[in-house]
Amino acid sequence: MACCDCKVDLIPRTASAVTNLAHLNECCKRSEDVDTSGIQHPHGPFMERAIYLSRVAGLEKRTGGCFGAVVVKNGKIVGEGYNNVISHNDPTWHGEVGAIRDASQRLGTPHLKGCVLYTSSEPCPMCMGACYWARIDKIYYATTAKDVKEHGRFEDEDFYEEFAKPPADRNIPALEFMREEAVKVWEEFGQLPDRCHY
Amino acid sequence: MACCDCKVDLIPRTASAVTNLAHLNECCKRSEDVDTSGIQHPHGPFMERAIYLSRVAGLEKRTGGCFGAVVVKNGKIVGEGYNNVISHNDPTWHGEVGAIRDASQRLGTPHLKGCVLYTSSEPCPMCMGACYWARIDKIYYATTAKDVKEHGRFEDEDFYEEFAKPPADRNIPALEFMREEAVKVWEEFGQLPDRCHY
Numbered sequence: 001m002a003c004c005d006c007k008v009d010l011i012p013r014t015a016s017a018v019t020n021l022a023h024l025n026e027c028c029k030r031s032e033d034v035d036t037s038g039i040q041h042p043h044g045p046f047m048e049r050a051i052y053l054s055r056v057a058g059l060e061k062r063t064g065g066c067f068g069a070v071v072v073k074n075g076k077i078v079g080e081g082y083n084n085v086i087s088h089n090d091p092t093w094h095g096e097v098g099a100i101r102d103a104s105q106r107l108g109t110p111h112l113k114g115c116v117l118y119t120s121s122e123p124c125p126m127c128m129g130a131c132y133w134a135r136i137d138k139i140y141y142a143t144t145a146k147d148v149k150e151h152g153r154f155e156d157e158d159f160y161e162e163f164a165k166p167p168a169d170r171n172i173p174a175l176e177f178m179r180e181e182a183v184k185v186w187e188e189f190g191q192l193p194d195r196c197h198y
Numbered sequence: 199m200a201c202c203d204c205k206v207d208l209i210p211r212t213a214s215a216v217t218n219l220a221h222l223n224e225c226c227k228r229s230e231d232v233d234t235s236g237i238q239h240p241h242g243p244f245m246e247r248a249i250y251l252s253r254v255a256g257l258e259k260r261t262g263g264c265f266g267a268v269v270v271k272n273g274k275i276v277g278e279g280y281n282n283v284i285s286h287n288d289p290t291w292h293g294e295v296g297a298i299r300d301a302s303q304r305l306g307t308p309h310l311k312g313c314v315l316y317t318s319s320e321p322c323p324m325c326m327g328a329c330y331w332a333r334i335d336k337i338y339y340a341t342t343a344k345d346v347k348e349h350g351r352f353e354d355e356d357f358y359e360e361f362a363k364p365p366a367d368r369n370i371p372a373l374e375f376m377r378e379e380a381v382k383v384w385e386e387f388g389q390l391p392d393r394c395h396y
Contacts, residue, residue, distance in 0.1 A: 047376045051383060058387045062394055066383045086394050091308040091332040092295050101288055110289040120380045122372065125361060126331060129324025131370055132357050134289040139365075139372035142380030151384035153395060159330050163323060163361055167337075172329055174320065174337035178245045182318045182340030185249060185264045186349035189256045196260055196284050197351060 046072050046118040051142060053082040053095065054120035058152075063087035065152050067095035069119035071103035071112060071136070078115065079103025095119060096127035100134050110198055111135045121148050124156040125163055133198075244270050244316040249340060251280040251293065252318035261285035263350050265293035267317035269301035269310060269334075276313065277301025293317060294325035298332050308396055309333045319346050322354040323361055331396075 053068025064083030071079035081098020085091055096119050104110050112134040117123075122141040123131060131139060145157035167174035189195055251266025262281030269277035279296020283289055294317050302308050310332040315321075320339040321329060329337060343355035365372035387393050 044376070048379070051376065051380045054380060055383050055386075058383065058393070059390070064394060064396070066380075066387050085308050085331075085396055089302050089306055089308050090299055091302060091310075091396075092290070092299055092328045094331075097290050101290055104287050104289060108287055110283050110287050112289075118375075120383070122365065122374075124327055124331075125323045126325075126327025128361065128370075128372075129322055129327060129357060130290050132353075132360070133283075133292075133322075133324060136370055139370060140375040141365075141372055142374070142376045143384060144374065144377070147377070147381055147384065151381070151388050152393075155330075159327060160361065162330065163326065163358065167320065167339075172326075172334055172337060174326075174339055176320075176340070176342065177316075177338040178242070178249065178340045179342070179345070181246070182249045182252060182264075183345055183349070185253050185256065185318070186341060186345065188253075189264050190349050192257070195256070195350075196262060198262070198283055198289075 043072060043075065043116075043118070046070055046077065046116075047120075047140060047142060049077065049080070050095070050118045050120045053080060057082035057084070057095065061087070064093070065148070065154060067119070067121055069095040069099040069117060071099045071115050071117055073103075073107075073112070073115045078106055092126065094124065094127050095121075096123050097130050100130050100136075104134065113137065116140065121145075122156065124154075125159050241270060241273065241314075241316070244268055244275065244314075245318075245338060245340060247275065247278070248293070248316045248318045251278060255280035255282070255293065259285070262291070263346070263352060265317070265319055267293040267297040267315060269297045269313050269315055271301075271305070271310070271313045276304055290324065292322065292325050293319075294321050295328050298328050298334075302332065311335065314338065319343075320354065322352075323357050 050068045050070050054066040057063050057068060058066030064085040067083040069081050070077050079099045079102035081095045081102055083095050084093040096117060103112055115136055117131060117136050117139045119141050121143045122145045148154040149157050162170050248266045248268050252264040255261045255266060256264030262283040265281040267279050268275050277297045277300035279293045279300055281293050282291040294315060301310055313334055315329060315334050315337045317339050319341045320343045346352040347355050360368050
């Protein structure tokens, strides 16, 4: 990766990119970009990094589609990920899920408040859900769901349409079964004085 | 866990439950249940197993909320998971994501066609998205999104409402940035004769 103007080479490693970050974090502080809506982005290199990771996944290592993402906190990358669906036989290993898991491990918390996600593509519902559970502050994405359908036949857009239907009417029908038994567990949970919440 | 009538004890282990399955799979073939809509379920013990795993997560091991799930193929459990968000500082480790990842590893494919997911609660958007990417055939859930909001203050239902809004108007705003740069990667991807797809 050429890190903005300085062209320093950065080696991406999904779960252990710490060695690259000292340089990248310093370098990013010098950069400013303005997006199409006129918003000031002092962190253009973060999106460059996400797009670079999308290249690694789809073109270089061929681990999955062209999807990459980074999680940024206080101007520093704290997590990185790229699509590993094919390489790891894991349908959940999207770029954003990888970056969120990486950041959570590094920061030692499942909550990423104060963090911004930069992702090479508009998050699919799974990854958007991950952002909500992780309490991410804000998301910047590059390609749209329409773009990845056009160029890669990925169905992110279709899935969003599916989710607007009642569960039983979707292409994957979801049906209620044995509700009472499961509610009993929650009733016990509700009585725990020190029950977990997140 | 008491496996339906026979009461054989089964020890749940999220990523390595193989040793339990020989018994459970044989036993399940003998069981029949009918759900509230009158649908025949020859696999009631699969949902019992998912509910048992929800108990492990929320009440016994306290690894997270009361959420458990199993993936079933041809009448056999091929993946199990329960909520590990708190224990592993991983906001993506829901019961369903865990079960899908487990099944994918065991079957050696990111595609779970022919599989049914039994989950103790209606999947959140993240887990529903995981089901779509994994190409799950059908989902049975026990508690509803309303139930887990009432009993555990989990916001699955709110997240579904959020997803119906335009990306920039959500509680986590998602904004487009540097689209052209990312599209270039997809254009290169489109020219690969052996590009991956899933």
